[in-house]
Amino acid sequence: MTPPAALTVYYDGACPLCSAEIRTYRRSRGAERLAFVDVSGDDAPATLGPDLSREAARARFHVRDDQGRLASGASGFIRLWRELPGWGWLATLASLPGMPILAEAAYRGFLPLRPHLARLFSRFSGTSCDTACRPPKA
Template identity: 80%
Template sequence: MTPPAALTVYYDGACPLCSAEIRTYQRSRGSERIHFVDVSGDGAPDTLGPDLEREAARARFHVRDEEGRLASGAMGFIWLWRQLPGWKWLATLGSLPGMPILAEAAYRRFLTVRPHLAKLFTRFLGAPCEAACRSPKT
């Protein structure tokens, strides 16, 4: 019997950058307690809980803990890193005073360049680049 998931991670599998990063986490020790949900496919529900719509999950990284609490952006990554032994050092660093604010600012900047990076990634690897390669609606 497998233990319940410590976190549910919602990610945009149509984004080649996102998929590559998620594969890295999935190969990490401790990932067996994390439920990874690709929200890009046609079969993904439009609503992923009372507080998360599919389009929001595609536009920004989200995680949900065992108690149903939702975190997104930099804080979502910090929650994920805390669950993976090889990444806990990054969660500790990201949790230092002031760091979550700086990390969130960096993440928001990344979101503006993500479509361009995804296109470059696609060119070099030949991976498909769907909605993730469009500019965000923000």
């Protein structure tokens, strides 16, 4: 029997920027203990638990730990970095007093830019840009 993943990482595989970042994490030491779930495909479930819809998972980064606790945005990244040995230094830095608040503010500032950056990234990387490259609904 396979032990449960230490962390489940939900990501928008239709976003070339997001996919590139996830590929980096997947190549990291310790990534074999994590489950990576692409929520962009038509075959992705509409809900990813009682507290996470597919739409919410595409709009914002989320992770779920092996206890079922959900973290999103900057706190989700901190949880991910904490699980990957080569990224622990970043988790430590982002967890210093006051840093989680600043990291979340930076992440929220990035979200409206994501469609534009994804489009730009797709042009230079030669990847396609699906719905992730459209501006968010107001």
